Amino acid sequence: MTDLPEMHMLYTCPFCWKVRGLVEHIGLKTEYIQINPLKQKKQLAFADGWKKTPVWRDADGTVVVDSTPIMKHIDSKYNDGKLTVTGDGPAEERAAKWAEWLDTNLSKATIPILYGSLFSALRTTTRVSKLEKFGFFSKRLYAWMGFPIMWGFIARKRVKKDGRSPKQLWHDLLDEWCGEIGQAQFFGGVSPDLVDFIAFGYMRSISPYPQFSQLRDHQAGFAWYQRVEATLQA
Ligand SMILES: N[C@@H](CCC(=O)N[C@@H](CS)C(=O)NCC(=O)O)C(=O)O
Structure with missing residues (x-):
């Protein structure tokens, strides 16, 4: 330690x-x-x-x-709790509601976009096998075994059940998210709060993959993403 x-x-x-x-x-x-x-x-x-x-x-x-x-x-x-809305008024209710909305919806949109088609699943598992700290053999094993598992058993079913393309699903969710932010810079107003960072994290988790370009296509969503990114310290 x-x-x-x-x-x-x-x-x-x-x-x-x-x-x-x-x-x-x-x-x-x-x-x-x-x-x-x-x-x-x-x-x-x-x-x-x-x-x-x-x-x-x-x-x-x-x-x-x-x-x-x-x-x-x-x-x-x-951080002295500066990013967390406290109290029991409408602002706290709004933050709790949207944190839950993000944890329920955006969390479920990551697998379809990464593994929802044969080709994207193959690309993603190869990339994951390089990014994660596997052992020498398990790295190779994962690159081959992870792909049929993620695509065949998990992602395909989800995409079929939802009916929308993974990109459309993201765009619909980003529409809703940006609709809530409205004219403000961030969910938190003039600066991002904890709820912004929940959404930002889910979206950023796609950034190591080529599929991220499908999220960049959402103009308002990507503009918000870049505003949050600009607040990070090196
Ligand atoms: N609700 C948890 C979910 C965490 C989670 O599911 N992490 C995955 C990795 S992305 C995991 O460790 N899965 C292994 C397992 O469920 O046993 C959180 O928000 O931290």
């Missing part, structure tokens, strides 16, 4: 991207510990039965799990 907070993560996990945007925005020095996806359970054993990424650990050993609660924890502990 170092004296920095740690984030145990997978590089391509959208929930980890949510936390990373926030960490970069407030400029918090953090040790990113990239785990091996095939040894996830073992490497996260310290999290008391929680087997998913991300897992956050403060320098004093406090462990926090689940991306949205992790974001709230980081904002409160390291």
